[in-house]
Amino acid sequence: MKLELKNNNLILTDVDSFSLRETFECGQAFRFYREEDGSYTPIHRGRVINLKETPDGVIVKNTDMDEFKEVWWDYFDFSTDYGAIKKHLSVDPIMEEAISYGEGIRILKQDYFETLISFIVSANNQIPRIKKIIEEMSKKYGRRIEVKEDVAGSDRDFYSFPNPEELSLSTADELREELRVGFRAERIWEVANKVRTGVFDINSLAGMTYEEGKEALMTLNGVGPKVANCVLLFGYSKTTAFPVDVWVKRIMEDLYFKKETPNKIIEDFGKEKFGDLSGYAQQYLFYYARER
Numbered sequence: 001m002k003l004e005l006k007n008n009n010l011i012l013t014d015v016d017s018f019s020l021r022e023t024f025e026c027g028q029a030f031r032f033y034r035e036e037d038g039s040y041t042p043i044h045r046g047r048v049i050n051l052k053e054t055p056d057g058v059i060v061k062n063t064d065m066d067e068f069k070e071v072w073w074d075y076f077d078f079s080t081d082y083g084a085i086k087k088h089l090s091v092d093p094i095m096e097e098a099i100s101y102g103e104g105i106r107i108l109k110q111d112y113f114e115t116l117i118s119f120i121v122s123a124n125n126q127i128p129r130i131k132k133i134i135e136e137m138s139k140k141y142g143r144r145i146e147v148k149e150d151v152a153g154s155d156r157d158f159y160s161f162p163n164p165e166e167l168s169l170s171t172a173d174e175l176r177e178e179l180r181v182g183f184r185a186e187r188i189w190e191v192a193n194k195v196r197t198g199v200f201d202i203n204s205l206a207g208m209t210y211e212e213g214k215e216a217l218m219t220l221n222g223v224g225p226k227v228a229n230c231v232l233l234f235g236y237s238k239t240t241a242f243p244v245d246v247w248v249k250r251i252m253e254d255l256y257f258k259k260e261t262p263n264k265i266i267e268d269f270g271k272e273k274f275g276d277l278s279g280y281a282q283q284y285l286f287y288y289a290r291e292r
Contacts, residue, residue: 001013001014001015001016001078002014003068003069005064005065009059009060009061010059010060010063010064010065010068011056011057011058011059011060012057012058012060013057013058014057015057015058015078016082016083017082017086017103017105017106018058018076018104019053019102019103019104019105020040020051020052020053020058020104021040021104022102022104022105022287023076023105023106023108024040024042025287026102026105026283027127027245027247027287028107028108028110028230028233028234028283029042029108029234030118030122030127030130030131031043031044031114031118031131031135031138031161033156035050037052038052038053039051039052039053040052041151042075043138043145043158043159043161044072044110045071045111046143046145046160047063047067047071047072048062048145048147048151048158049061049062049063049068049072049151050062050151060072061148061151062147062148062151074109075108075109075110076106076108077106077107077108077109077237078106080106082106085277085280086103088277089274089277089280089281089284092273094255094256095281095285097288098251098281098284098285098287099284101284101288101291101292102284102287102288102291105283105284105287107233107234107237107239107279107280107283109234109235109237110235111235112202112203112205112206112235112236113161113163113202114161114235115234115235116191116195116202116217116220116223116231116235117134117137117161117167117188117191117192118130118134119227119230119231119234120184120187120188120191120222120223120227121134121181121184121188122227122230123184123222123224123226123227133180134161135159136178136179137161137162137175137179138159138160138162139157139159140178140179141162141166141167141169141170142159142160142161142162142166143159143160144157144158144159145158145159164192164195164196164202165196167188167189167192168189168193168196170188170189170192171189172185172186172188172189175188175189184222186221187220187221187222188222190220190221191220191221194220200216200219200220205217205232206236210238210240210241213232213236213238214228214229214232214241217231217232225244225263225264225267226244226245228241229241229243229244229267230243233279233282238279239276239277239278239280240271240275240276240278240279241271241278241279241282242270242271242279242282243267243282244263244266244267245286247286247289247290248266248282248285248286248289249261249263249266250289251285251286252266252269252270253266256269257269270282
């Protein structure tokens, strides 16, 4: 991959395995806008950029070389060889077909706390509503982010996701009534306060094994196996995780089991079959289930 500065914008060229649509629309992230011109505007760690695919490369606005290397390089997981991952997984003909639908998917490395709260919000919820709740949560408790006017030509305001201290200033009633998070209100407030006070050390999970991290996360109210796996995969890059939602359950039953199968059996099968690449396989299968 090549990265150069041209006309005050960064341009990415010769990028392997990177599709904006496939990366952002595969269910792993909720903090982005798809603009009318086909570009994408993600928000991460209090920063905002806009990316657009063109014949000359991916044009990146509202950042500079230093910030891109410091913040966005890891966010897009550009140090990982996705070509090698796809080659390994494609030994399985089912995975080869699934990958052909989402060859440009990259697993984003997202903020720990934001990922945890976002996937608590996601329980029994639909993606448009999840995105709306998280956006409103950021507007109410986060901080406004200053951006250049040329970010996708939009005049909208951008807000950082609230940190534990900011979110703990809420109340369960406020979350329920104003943000309409429903039964998740008490869970969100409780988790925010546990992280704020250090009762739950959110940073310590980075140094844990996948199994240790999953066990720790599931001590939190509102975190079951699926949410824990999502947090470990999309926040901590624990690629042994194999989250099972309705889409993955459906595609696995259709292509591998040929019958209705409990989520736990599907999860265990995925982890055993794909090993350290389970998280990548899950994302290809999720996207395949929705796109085919």
